[in-house]
């Protein structure tokens with residue numbers, strides 16, 4: 001039941017700062033709430049999970065030890081969460097596939113943190129037993145597409161008007177995936 005990745009450890013960012021990457025724990029609930037509330041409206045608009053909602057935060061924190069989930073956070077030395085990544089093994093006939101989520105605080109973007117977290121969560125998905133990793137995002141999330149493309153993910157498809165953002169607008173979804181070495 002425990003997460004096998006003990007800690008990814010400290011990572012150096014391109015701008016000279018550093019961050020600590022480690023599994024999410026139940027005790028991180030308050031810091032995760034603060035992270036959600038710190039995200040700009042534009043991000044919140046496009047996130048599949050509403051990270052400002054206490055029930056969603058509770059669900060994520062409670063799943064810290066779930067068998068089929070790995071959740072990683074990037075955290076500063078003073079305990080501020082600045083990034084979150086998750087890999088969730090899918091049920092049924094896609095049981096070999098892990099669904100990936102990734103988000104970095106705007107103040108830490110383009111410093112390499114997203115890449116560190118993305119690599120760590122793909123590795124965590126592999127440790128979960130997944131042989132394929134998949135990420136869905138709105139077509140408007142171009143930074144997400146850029147980073148996953150750089151990591152070797154390919155676009156598998158686009159679903160037209162498949163999501164409704166928090167402003168009630170219909171949005172296309174892009175599905176990207178990669179096969180993971182066993």
Ligand SMILES: CC(C)(COP(=O)(O)OP(=O)(O)OC[C@H]1O[C@@H](n2cnc3c(N)ncnc32)[C@H](O)[C@@H]1OP(=O)(O)O)[C@@H](O)C(=O)NCCC(=O)NCCS
Nearest residue numbers: 102103104109110111112113114115137141143144146147
């Ligand atoms: C996607 C996201 C996690 C990237 O985080 P990040 O910390 O800025 O990523 P990195 O600094 O590691 O960037 C790695 C590479 O990705 C690409 N990239 C990242 N952001 C980009 C952008 N806005 N435009 C173009 N390329 C971008 C670049 O190739 C970049 O390398 P470079 O800076 O050397 O050119 C961040 O923008 C984010 O949280 N976005 C909102 C949520 C989201 O879209 N998540 C993805 C879907 S789940």
